[in-house]
Every structure is written in structure tokens, then in C-alpha cells.
Amino acid sequence: MIAMKRCIMHLDMDAFFASVEQLDHPEWRGKPVIVGGSSDRGVVCAASYEARKFGVHSAMPIVQARKLCPHAIYTGNSRGRYVELSRNVMSVLNSYSPVVEQASIDEAYIDATGNGHLFRSPVQMAQSMKQEIFDTVGLTCSIGIAPVKFLAKIASDYNKPNGLYAIYEKDVASFLHDLPVRKIPGVGKKFIVKLEELGVSTCGQVLDYSKEFWERRFGKSGIALWERSNGIDNRVVETFVEAKSESAENTLHQDTLDKGLLKKWLMRHAERVGQNQRKYGLKGRTITLKLKYNDFQSLTRSKTLPDPTNTTDVIYQVAVDLLDAIELVKPVRLIGVGISNYNTTGVEQLNMLDHMKHECTGVVRATQKQQKLDEALDAVRNKFGKKAIFRGRLFGFDEE
Structure with a gap:
């Protein structure tokens, strides 16, 4: 048995969205499945391994995916179903360790450092988790094991699908020596280009230069690169990760200059x-409008409010104001709304003058009505489904 002073696992569900669709549609199993809708104007959310053989990958435009894999099954996403199975997976993980950090809907970190007395080895623990997840939800996953988080994430990508790979402390240096820097999470395409200009493509080559060199050249990013190339990652597995933002967006079925239609989407x-x-x-203070023109040029505008909000009408009105201030120079193909800058104190403050001003203009009263309306709509939708009731502004609005 090989022990680890610190044992971090990274679990990644295999082609999660596409695998769920194949699970729910047995006739699709073994066939290329692409999640992202039937419209050629969207992007690929997920591709089954059968589709990946043709070069299809997530974030690829659907129109390009159709050229590579025209015979694939194209389907919209079943987000409610994905969330349901994700919760079941996380429930399994929490039964193995009290320290689980859900990184996304289909991946999580597990601190298994204190579980040595329950299993003969980290590998045996991971094997047991994989089997229980399969027995619970009928899907496979891949798990990476390492002394630090970023190496665990890299390891989970080995031997996919249904993979299991462990990097032990004694092997970290040799593993990193020939590891391409592009494999390090957070090293993006622009950074890779700059590294290639220096003749650096592996972590071993990063160590040919001092930490001070990387700091002078790239600042914090340079320090992080040097640390990762040395196997240094002091981040711990956090059972709660504070949300930083929330957004919703969509690609329109047809490019448009019609602000009336865009406001319905808002x-x-x-x-x-x-x-x-x-x-x-949650409540946020900053509302962000996102537009993408038909030439794929993106445009964002934001406004920060004096007080945090989660009221639908407030979010909508701020987004509309931002849209009205923009002169649309080209047809729009994508529109989205986001909220961020959360109230971390848990206490909303309103000074005396603000309160008097709001009271005189009727804003406080209106906000109370809006909150009650939101509560009523939320209650109906939670009980009868999201399509059970809609606002008057959306009367006759066809999302299809």
C-alpha cells in the first residue's frame, strides 16, 4: 500500500450531458449524440464519445459539428434531468468524505486524506466510489488522485472514459517534467503563445528559469506557472465555494435589430x-448585459446598483436601460443577462437620506410588490413547473 500525506481526488463525469441523454434514450446508446439543440445557430454543449471521434467537441458551433458528423443525433439539453443526476452523484461522494467541493454540475474535488482507515488505498476508495455512482445513476465517471488539486484534475483526464489514474508524491517531479504546460488548468491559448516564443512547452522547461524571471515576465500568472511546474498548489478542498455570478443567455434563431424582441428575451x-x-x-449589485453581433463581436455593458437585488423586475429594467443606451450597429445573434458583486455581509444598509428619497418616490412600496410577485410566481412554478405561469410582458412570446 502506498500512502499519501495529502490525498485529493478529482471526479469528472464522462461526457455527462450526452451520457444522460443516452441513458434516457437507450436507442441512442453507441451512437453519436450531440447536445446543443437542433438549430444550426447554437453551440455544442456536450458530445458523446462516439461523436468526439469525428472531431466534435463542446463550444463548437453546431453548424461546424454538422459538417463533421452529419449523421449524429442532435438534441436540446434536459437541464432539470442533469441537475437531478448531479445531486445523486454528489450525495454518493458525501457518503465517502465530509469534505467535497462541487466544482461544476459534473465534477467535484474530494479530500480523502483522512479516509485511510476505511480503505486499503486511495485507489480502492476511488474504485468503490466509481462503482457506487454507476449503481446509483447508471453512468460512468473518471477519477484522478494526487497530493494537490491541479494534479488531481489533470489525472482525471487520463484513461477516459471510466478512467482511474493516481499520481503519488514520489512520482510528482517525474510526471511534471515532460507534462505540456497546456495541460495545466488555467493556462490559456494566449499564454501558451507567449511561452512558445520563449521555447517553453513543458513544465520541465519552465524550471530552466527562476521564479523571479517568471514574476518579472508575467507577474502573478508567472508565479503560478512556476509553482504548478514544481507541483505546488496550496489550495484546499472547500465544502462551500461562494458564488461569484449568475447568468443566462441564448443564441437567437435569427439575427435581429428588433429591440422589442430583445427585451422579451431580457x-x-x-x-x-x-x-x-x-x-x-443570493443578491447582487452589478447587472451585466451581454450582446453578440452577427459577426461574433461581443459587447458587454454593466451597471452597479446602490443596493443588492434578486428581484426579477429590477434585473430586467436595468438590463433594458443598458440596451436602450446602445445603438445597434449590426444585427444581434446572442443576448444575455448576468448578476454579480454579491452582498457578502448578509445585511442590506440604507442610509436615512436614501430611505427618505425612496419613500417619497414610491420605490420602496413598488419593490415590496415586486418581491411579493416574485414569491408568488416562484411558488407556482416550483409546484406546477416553469411553464405553468408567465408574466404579461411575455404574452405570445414563442421561445422556439
């Missing part, structure tokens, strides 16, 4: 964002 997105904020007890 209402739809504001409803989704607001409802999620209320569900988790």
Missing part, C-alpha cells in the same frame, strides 16, 4: 436569473 433571462438568486438566497 425578461426571460431576468426571470431565470432572479429565480435562481432567490432560490439560494
